[in-house]
Amino acid sequence: MYEEIVKLVDDVTPEMIAIRRDFHKHAEVGWTEMRTASLIARKLSDLGYEVLIGKEVCDAESRANLPSEEELEEAYNRAIAQGADPEFVKATKGGFTSVVGILHCGEGPTVAVRFDIDALYITETENENHFPNKEGFASINKGQMHACGHDCHAASGLGLAKVLMQIKDRLKGTVKLVFQPAEEGGQGGKAITESGILDDVNFLFGAHNTDMGGNFEVLPGLLGSMAARKCDAVFKGKSAHAGIAPHLGNNALLAAATAVQSLHAIPRHGRGATRINVGKFVAGTTRNVIADHAYMGLDIRGETSELNEYMNKKVKTVLEASAMMYGCTVEYIQKGYLPSVISDFPFAERLGEICNKYLGYRVHKMVMNSGSEDISYMMDRVKSLGGQTTFMGFHSKFASNNHSPEFDLNEDYLQRSVKAFAVILCELMK
Numbered sequence: 063m064y065e066e067i068v069k070l071v072d073d074v075t076p077e078m079i080a081i082r083r084d085f086h087k088h089a090e091v092g093w094t095e096m097r098t099a100s101l102i103a104r105k106l107s108d109l110g111y112e113v114l115i116g117k118e119v120c121d122a123e124s125r126a127n128l129p130s131e132e133e134l135e136e137a138y139n140r141a142i143a144q145g146a147d148p149e150f151v152k153a154t155k156g157g158f159t160s161v162v163g164i165l166h167c168g169e170g171p172t173v174a175v176r177f178d179i180d181a182l183y184i185t186e187t188e189n190e191n192h193f194p195n196k197e198g199f200a201s202i203n204k205g206q207m208h209a210c211g212h213d214c215h216a217a218s219g220l221g222l223a224k225v226l227m228q229i230k231d232r233l234k235g236t237v238k239l240v241f242q243p244a245e246e247g248g249q250g251g252k253a254i255t256e257s258g259i260l261d262d263v264n265f266l267f268g269a270h271n272t273d274m275g276g277n278f279e280v281l282p283g284l285l286g287s288m289a290a291r292k293c294d295a296v297f298k299g300k301s302a303h304a305g306i307a308p309h310l311g312n313n314a315l316l317a318a319a320t321a322v323q324s325l326h327a328i329p330r331h332g333r334g335a336t337r338i339n340v341g342k343f344v345a346g347t348t349r350n351v352i353a354d355h356a357y358m359g360l361d362i363r364g365e366t367s368e369l370n371e372y373m374n375k376k377v378k379t380v381l382e383a384s385a386m387m388y389g390c391t392v393e394y395i396q397k398g399y400l401p402s403v404i405s406d407f408p409f410a411e412r413l414g415e416i417c418n419k420y421l422g423y424r425v426h427k428m429v430m431n432s433g434s435e436d437i438s439y440m441m442d443r444v445k446s447l448g449g450q451t452t453f454m455g456f457h458s459k460f461a462s463n464n465h466s467p468e469f470d471l472n473e474d475y476l477q478r479s480v481k482a483f484a485v486i487l488c489e490l491m492k
């Protein structure tokens with residue numbers, strides 16, 4: 063039965079590759095995916111899907127870390143100049159870049175598949191051996207790059223859309239293909255969830271590319287991800303002449319530097335993994351002045367939401383105590399939060415068995431992943447309403463690590479993932 067699907071996916075592969083390269087070339091970071099979203103909507107609409115785009119599937123208040131109004135305006139104009147769909151792009155104006163394609167196939171379960179579509183603030187390498195440079199599809203948007211393969215994820219969603227349309231007579235139920243903006247930094251999942259589009263979903267799954275090295279064909283048991291909290295700390299002190307009157311200043315740089323050491327020294331927790339990283343530190347104005355301000359950007363992770371809260375409390379204590387030592391104040395600002403997510407084990411196992419039985423994929427089960435994933439909001443909502451969810455990884459050979467300027471993944475991810483998605487949907491909607 064599934065030989066036909068394998069063939070349909072093979073047939074659509076050149077088109078998926080072309081779409082992937084086009085999205086890669088026109089990389090758009092979180093909330094500015096206006097060209098990308100409009101073209102996805104156009105394609106879904108042309109295929110015959112019911113299309114929801116913009117505010118109808120993106121709750122304005124739930125969008126985290128939105129770029130400034132000028133940046134959004136600039137992105138909108140750039141999207142149009144770079145060939146956005148003139149009709150659909152209008153709905154994305156102001157940073158409403160979610161798209162959902164719905165396929166109605168009569169009575170049966172509602173199944174949602176999630177694809178993230180955003181790029182990162184990374185400047186793509188100029189190394190001539192970098193595959194996108196060789197093939198002429200490197201990002202033309204300076205400082206923005208698909209360095210996590212979400213270009214492939216978006217293209218796989220459109221490939222799947224085409225295949226499903228060709229086999230829709232066999233499906234019973236409703237398919238929702240969810241194209242999510244602003245996955246990086248945990249900014250977009252909540253906005254889609256709060257729109258209510260997932261409230262009738264019985265099954266939800268999503269996938270990420272992954273290179274585990276070695277033998278794994280697929281990891282449909284990427285069962286959990288860490289709770290991640292993104293925050294800023296802003297120290298304020300008092301400037302003074304560093305030579306004549308250092309005693310009159312309150313040194314914000316020293317307060318923050320003290321905090322950095324202590325933050326990295328927060329005791330680990332006995333009940334599970336935790337992480338902390340101060341990834342950005344900026345302080346002071348010039349050489350001979352006691353610094354009156356300092357800034358740091360932090361990433362706090364815990365295997366569970368409770369462990370994340372444990373770390374977060376310690377962080378606040380360290381920040382405040384360090385500020386106090388130097389007579390400074392500190393403001394703690396949360397910029398984004400992703401709860402931890404645990405897949406439904408039997409559901410994850412079921413999907414793994416489907417991939418193994420019909421496609422011969424070797425399934426590796428993984429209980430915890432130290433990455434974090436914005437799909438967690440969606441999974442939480444679907445689970446809380448009685449649905450089943452899992453998150454998967456499909457193997458792809460990387461040229462370099464995710465989030466590096468040299469990142470590239472093998473395009474066979476497209477076929478591998480879409481074959482799995484299509485067969486899984488057939489089984490869930492028999």
Ligand SMILES: [Zn+2]
Pocket residue numbers: 210211212270
């Ligand atoms: Zn990613």
